[in-house]
Amino acid sequence: MTSRNDKSISVVWFKRDMRLQDHHAINAAWESGAPVLPVYLFEPSMMIDPHYNERHWRFVWQSLLDMEQQLKPLNASLHVSYDDALPFFKRLHQHYHFITLYSYEEVGLSCTFERDKQLKAWCNSVGVEWKEFPYAGVIRGLTHRKQWLSNWRKQMRSAPLNTPIHKMSWVTNKSLVTRVPSDISAKLHQPDEHMQIGGESQAHQTLISFLDNRHYHYHKHISSPLKSFNSCSRLSPYLAWGNLSVKQVYQAISASQTPLPRSLQAFVSRLHWHCHFIQKFESECEQEFRPVNAAYQHFPYRNDEKAMQQFNAWCEGNTGIPMVDACMRSVIKTGYLNFRMRAMLVSFLTHYLLIDWRKGALHLAQQFLDFEPGIHYPQFQMQAGVTGTNTLRVYNPVKQAQDNDPNGEFIRKWVPEIAHLDIEDLFAPWQIPPLTQLTLDSPLPPRYVNPVAIPEDIIPPHRDLLWKWRERDDVRKEARRVLYRHSNPG
Numbered sequence: 093m094t095s096r097n098d099k100s101i102s103v104v105w106f107k108r109d110m111r112l113q114d115h116h117a118i119n120a121a122w123e124s125g126a127p128v129l130p131v132y133l134f135e136p137s138m139m140i141d142p143h144y145n146e147r148h149w150r151f152v153w154q155s156l157l158d159m160e161q162q163l164k165p166l167n168a169s170l171h172v173s174y175d176d177a178l179p180f181f182k183r184l185h186q187h188y189h190f191i192t193l194y195s196y197e198e199v200g201l202s203c204t205f206e207r208d209k210q211l212k213a214w215c216n217s218v219g220v221e222w223k224e225f226p227y228a229g230v231i232r233g234l235t236h237r238k239q240w241l242s243n244w245r246k247q248m249r250s251a252p253l254n255t256p257i258h259k260m261s262w263v264t265n266k267s268l269v270t271r272v273p274s275d276i277s278a279k280l281h282q283p284d285e286h287m288q289i290g291g292e293s294q295a296h297q298t299l300i301s302f303l304d305n306r307h308y309h310y311h312k313h314i315s316s317p318l319k320s321f322n323s324c325s326r327l328s329p330y331l332a333w334g335n336l337s338v339k340q341v342y343q344a345i346s347a348s349q350t351p352l353p354r355s356l357q358a359f360v361s362r363l364h365w366h367c368h369f370i371q372k373f374e375s376e377c378e379q380e381f382r383p384v385n386a387a388y389q390h391f392p393y394r395n396d397e398k399a400m401q402q403f404n405a406w407c408e409g410n411t412g413i414p415m416v417d418a419c420m421r422s423v424i425k426t427g428y429l430n431f432r433m434r435a436m437l438v439s440f441l442t443h444y445l446l447i448d449w450r451k452g453a454l455h456l457a458q459q460f461l462d463f464e465p466g467i468h469y470p471q472f473q474m475q476a477g478v479t480g481t482n483t484l485r486v487y488n489p490v491k492q493a494q495d496n497d498p499n500g501e502f503i504r505k506w507v508p509e510i511a512h513l514d515i516e517d518l519f520a521p522w523q524i525p526p527l528t529q530l531t532l533d534s535p536l537p538p539r540y541v542n543p544v545a546i547p548e549d550i551i552p553p554h555r556d557l558l559w560k561w562r563e564r565d566d567v568r569k570e571a572r573r574v575l576y577r578h579s580n581p582g
């Protein structure tokens with residue numbers, strides 16, 4: 093074993109906060125005056141968690157490369173290790189006399205929560221202080237929302253941190269690094285041309301391009317699965333993985349124009365939702381496993397063999413409903429889908445097919461490059477209608493296609509096997525009369541003749557069940573508790 097180095101160091105542990113600017117943990121480490129060891133851990137136990145998929149770790153990898161580029165001229169480098177947190181920090185502690193660990197509070201899944209509890213216990217037992225900084229106005233241990241919004245606004249308007257990283261002294265010793273196995277690193281190093289690229293530089297470029305020109309039609313195009321690719325900000329993965337702080341975005345928008353045009357006002361309210369939803373999850377993280385409204389715990393979802401076949405068809409984008417399939421195939425390939433179409437996929441799964449939202453939440457977490465547990469779970473539950481507090485929104489995929497893809501471009505792009513259909517047949521091909529089908533240029537694939545569910549047919553019995561359940565006394569009682577706990581007064 094290596095001998096212990098008596099010099100004190102400060103350790104900054106990066107997690108979902110992969111940037112060097114406006115970073116509370118870096119700033120506090122700089123203020124400590126001790127040399128700083130910046131650490132990122134590819135944790136094997138996280139990498140096998142079913143919420144994640146290669147696309148997430150590639151985005152992290154790219155973010156690390158970007159940070160390395162920035163640190164290189166400062167003769168500094170990141171300490172990237174393939175290790176679980178507890179064994180890594182134990183080893184580090186044997187080698188270095190570090191007494192303070194700096195990081196952000198992670199509003200994460202149960203696996204990170206459990207890890208953090210164990211790490212905290214170890215820190216306490218060996219006298220390491222672990223200083224954690226709250227995430228973007230999200231408050232740990234909050235029991236009500238009385239001052240939450242005013243506090244959030246205050247935070248967003250406060251001066252961003254401008255840490256002089258060029259003046260910091262860094263620990264560069266790499267002797268403790270457990271390298272990422274080459275088969276994994278080779279895959280992560282390989283870019284995926286269909287996905288957004290991670291990193292602080294890309295994040296700032298995306299923000300600038302949104303502010304300079306892409307925002308003009310934000311409000312008008314937000315529900316279009318095709319146009320949102322360009323007109324929405326596309327900042328979600330950069331916020332989810334912390335390449336940008338919410339404050340940096342808020343302040344860049346506020347400084348861009350006065351008064352803010354309608355499009356940017358709409359955008360700022362979404363930044364607020366970002367933190368509002370994460371606060372919900374922070375306050376009740378059991379939402380990963382159970383509905384926030386406990387009276388939905390035993391809602392009779394379908395679980396038979398047919399339901400599971402339909403679930404698989406939904407996951408693969410092979411339901412036979414063109415808009416559902418186009419959305420699913422698009423998100424599988426690109427990692428992105430706009431809000432309305434995410435909501436429609438959830439509604440189709442939970443209202444039309446009556447399949448448990450938990451199954452779908454896991455599948456889409458793997459697909460969304462911006463997977464952020466704190467937004468994903470509360471949003472999923474809201475769209476599935478298991479909060480008891482919001483009105484039940486049932487999205488008919490045929491109507492969504494007519495409204496938001498009126499020329500069928502999005503469907504034709506992602507479901508090429510029906511691209512030859514005329515626009516009047518494209519959204520509901522099962523309605524084409526059998527004789528007309530014979531006259532088509534190429535035959536209709538069977539799944540589009542017999543889809544897993546025909547929106548108009550299947551909904552009444554399911555809708556009755558969904559609405560009746562909503563009226564139950566226990567659902568209403570729980571809804572009052574949920575509102576008190578998770579809503580901002582007024």
Ligand SMILES: Cc1cc2nc3c(=O)[nH]c(=O)nc-3n(C[C@H](O)[C@H](O)[C@H](O)COP(=O)(O)OP(=O)(O)OC[C@H]3O[C@@H](n4cnc5c(N)ncnc54)[C@H](O)[C@@H]3O)c2cc1C
Nearest residue numbers: 324325326327328362365366431434435462463464468471
């Ligand atoms: C079922 C479901 C699951 C979702 N899961 C996630 C997720 O894992 N991660 C995630 O970032 N967003 C999630 N969203 C919210 C939303 O769909 C995405 O944030 C948005 O589509 C990202 O695109 P954008 O950055 O171009 O958004 P923009 O419209 O440009 O919005 C800017 C930012 O505001 C935040 N935001 C926007 N809409 C919402 C919203 N409805 N609720 C909370 N925050 C919002 C995001 O951080 C986004 O980057 C989910 C929505 C649904 C219906």
